Amino acid sequence: MPPVERPVCQFAAEPPQSSLPHGRWADTLQQEFMAACLRVEPEEGEEIGSLGTITWFPDRTWHGRTYVPATARTSTGMELFGYVSFSPGDDEHDPGDFYAWADYTPDTADQHPDWRMDISQEAVGGWRGDGDDVAAMTLVWGVPLVRGGKVATAELGARTVDQCAVTEDRFTLLAPDAYADEYMDVVLWDATGGELARESLYEED
Numbered sequence: 001m002p003p004v005e006r007p008v009c010q011f012a013a014e015p016p017q018s019s020l021p022h023g024r025w026a027d028t029l030q031q032e033f034m035a036a037c038l039r040v041e042p043e044e045g046e047e048i049g050s051l052g053t054i055t056w057f058p059d060r061t062w063h064g065r066t067y068v069p070a071t072a073r074t075s076t077g078m079e080l081f082g083y084v085s086f087s088p089g090d091d092e093h094d095p096g097d098f099y100a101w102a103d104y105t106p107d108t109a110d111q112h113p114d115w116r117m118d119i120s121q122e123a124v125g126g127w128r129g130d131g132d133d134v135a136a137m138t139l140v141w142g143v144p145l146v147r148g149g150k151v152a153t154a155e156l157g158a159r160t161v162d163q164c165a166v167t168e169d170r171f172t173l174l175a176p177d178a179y180a181d182e183y184m185d186v187v188l189w190d191a192t193g194g195e196l197a198r199e200s201l202y203e204e205d
Contacts, residue, residue, distance in 0.1 A: 006180050007130070012174070032084045032099075057070065060139065064088075065087060066095070067085045067174065080102055081102065081103060082122070083101060086099070127176050129180070135179035136176065137177075138184065139173070140154065142170070149189070152171040153189065154173045156179065161175040161176055161184075184200070186198070186200075
């Protein structure tokens with residue numbers, strides 16, 4: 001293959017290495033995520049309410065840290081979303097150096113019957129390319145709202161830069177965004193490679 005004009009990292013994150021959190025591990029992550037939720041400050045006139053059941057998403061590991069995204073509805077109908085990250089453990093050491101981030105939105109999928117995916121995102125780092133260009137390494141997690149989704153991909157221009165199998169109607173991507181005037185689309189595919197849905201991370205006017 002000929003050299004590419006503007007190299008950018010592709011498939012930089014490890015695929016999910018563990019099942020969705022459960023048991024004592026889920027309890028550990030829940031404590032971290034709840035602490036991050038308590039730090040969220042609502043806009044004037046809005047009330048976040050109390051946290052409901054947490055939905056965990058597949059893990060992704062990049063740059064020496066594992067990210068486990070989460071969402072949860074609240075008693076006032078808001079949605080809290082965020083992630084817990086940590087340094088992975090090994091045979092001799094438990095996972096450590098935990099960090100959690102959270103935010104909220106009043107804009108939920110049940111208010112938008114036209115949505116085909118419900119996605120959240122947050123930049124977790126940068127990747128320096130040619131010149132002064134820096135890609136925003138962006139964690140994206142979501143739920144398909146149409147039937148038959150098997151794989152989600154992150155598309156940067158004409159390039160696929162990450163993919164993740166849909167597990168229990170959930171997926172997580174970690175890929176470069178906003179690089180060299182190209183921006184990420186999240187695409188949902190069926191088992192035959194047919195495109196079911198495509199969403200930009202950026203709101204259209």
